[in-house]
Every structure is written in structure tokens, then in C-alpha cells.
Amino acid sequence: GAVVSQHPSWVICKSGTSVKIECRSLDFQATTMFWYRQFPKQSLMLMATSNEGSKATYEQGVEKDKFLINHASLTLSTLTVTSAHPEDSSFYICSARGFGRRPRNEQFFGPGTRLTVL
Amino acid sequence: GDSVTQMEGPVTLSEEAFLTINCTYTATGYPSLFWYVQYPGEGLQLLLKATKADDKGSNKGFEATYRKETTSFHLEKGSVQVSDSAVYFCALAPSGGYQKVTFGTGTKLQVIP
Numbered sequence: 695g696a697v698v699s700q701h702p703s704w705v706i707c708k709s710g711t712s713v714k715i716e717c718r719s720l721d722f723q724a725t726t727m728f729w730y731r732q733f734p735k736q737s738l739m740l741m742a743t744s745n746e747g748s749k750a751t752y753e754q755g756v757e758k759d760k761f762l763i764n765h766a767s768l769t770l771s772t773l774t775v776t777s778a779h780p781e782d783s784s785f786y787i788c789s790a791r792g793f794g795r796r797p798r799n800e801q802f803f804g805p806g807t808r809l810t811v812l
Numbered sequence: 813g814d815s816v817t818q819m820e821g822p823v824t825l826s827e828e829a830f831l832t833i834n835c836t837y838t839a840t841g842y843p844s845l846f847w848y849v850q851y852p853g854e855g856l857q858l859l860l861k862a863t864k865a866d867d868k869g870s871n872k873g874f875e876a877t878y879r880k881e882t883t884s885f886h887l888e889k890g891s892v893q894v895s896d897s898a899v900y901f902c903a904l905a906p907s908g909g910y911q912k913v914t915f916g917t918g919t920k921l922q923v924i925p
């Protein structure tokens with residue numbers, strides 16, 4: 695239980711295009727989802743926190759107009775990288791927190807999405 | 813603000829060697845402490861956790877004890893295996909919940925046969 699999936703697992707796109715990454719909680723309802731970015735050989739950087747049905751809260755320095763987050767249901771959050779550029783290439787990881795069969799408030803991480811912008 | 817400092821890697825060990833990865837933290841109150849593991853090409857998996865001082869988290873032969881007096885949460889394993897090769901992240905969450913997790917920079921472990 696407590697499985698979080700991400701789709702796609704990897705994506706290559708041209709500079710200037712937009713890319714959507716999905717994060718799904720498969721067996722529990724995720725009231726809160728988090729989006730992280732991981733640079734090579736570095737730690738995870740929290741980008742934003744999204745609660746179902748409300749606007750995401752972005753961390754300082756993260757462009758909300760560039761990284762659009764939608765958390766429309768209790769099992770799905772999406773991150774859209776708009777007008778992607780090579781510097782947006784990174785590993786994006788989501789996590790989900792909810793109240794289900796698992797211990798309350800624990801975060802469960804997805805497998806990550808590797809984005810490469812040419 | 814909260815911060816986590818862990819030893820830099822990579823750490824290379826022979827199979828069956830003893831492992832220690834140091835982790836210290838700075839936080840107000842009584843945070844919860846975690847160790848996450850990331851295998852190549854995969855996301856993070858929770859390895860173990862401790863929620864209060866002197867608690868010992870353990871899983872798959874790994875252990876870590878929450879030391880309030882030294883603000884540390886060192887990861888140990890008595891006998892590592894090749895399959896333990898991964899990146900290990902120490903992390904903390906503020907007391908009262910898991911709202912925002914602060915991660916250390918990660919330590920890459922490579923175990924050779």
C-alpha cells in the first residue's frame with residue numbers, strides 16, 4: 695500500500711515547449727502533495743506544496759508561472775513546466791501525504807521523472 | 813531555519829563491512845528524523861524514522877538513534893551487502909507533523925564484492 699506513481703518516468707522535449715508530469719496516489723487519498731526538484735548529485739529541493747482544491751504554495755525563488763501545479767483531485771496532482779529551457783532539465787519527484795491505511799501524515803514518494811530539455 | 817548536514821560521499825566499502833553515515837541537524841523544538849534511500853534511477857524510499865529523543869529507528873539491518881544532546885541521527889549497519897549500494901538521505905520534519913521535510917545532501921554508498 696501507499697504507492698505513489700509518476701508519469702512519465704522520463705521525457706525529452708524541445709526548448710520552448712511545455713511538459714506535464716502527473717503524480718498519482720494509487721491506494722490512498724492524498725490531501726497534500728509536494729513537488730521536489732533534484733539536481734545531479736544534490737539533495738531534493740522543495741518547489742511547492744499543493745492541497746487538494748486550493749492553490750499551490752510555492753517556495754521562495756520558484757517561478758509559479760513557469761511551474762504550474764494543479765491538484766484537482768485527492769489522487770492526482772500535475773506539474774506543468776511551461777516554455778521549458780535546458781536549465782529546467784532535472785529530476786522531478788513528487789510526494790503525497792494523506793489519511794489512509796498508512797501512518798497519518800507520512801509522506802510517500804513517487805519514482806521521479808527525468809526531464810531533459812534540448 | 814532547519815538544516816541537515818551529512819557526511820559527504822562517496823563511501824566505498826567491501827561487502828560485510830560496518831557502515832556509519834553521520835548526520836547532524838539544526839532545528840527548533842523536537843523534529844522527527846528520517847533516513848531515506850534512493851536506488852539508481854528510482855525515487856526515495858523511507859528507510860527508517862524516529863520521532864522523539866532516544867528513539868531508535870531500524871529496518872533491513874539499518875539503525876539510527878535520535879540523539880537530542882548531540883543533535884545527531886547517525887545511520888549504521890553491521891554488515892553491508894552489494895544490494896545496499898544507493899544514495900542515503902538524512903532528513904527532518906518539524907515537530908507536530910511532516911509538513912515540510914528538509915533533506916541533507918545525500919551520501920552515496922558503493923559496496924563492492
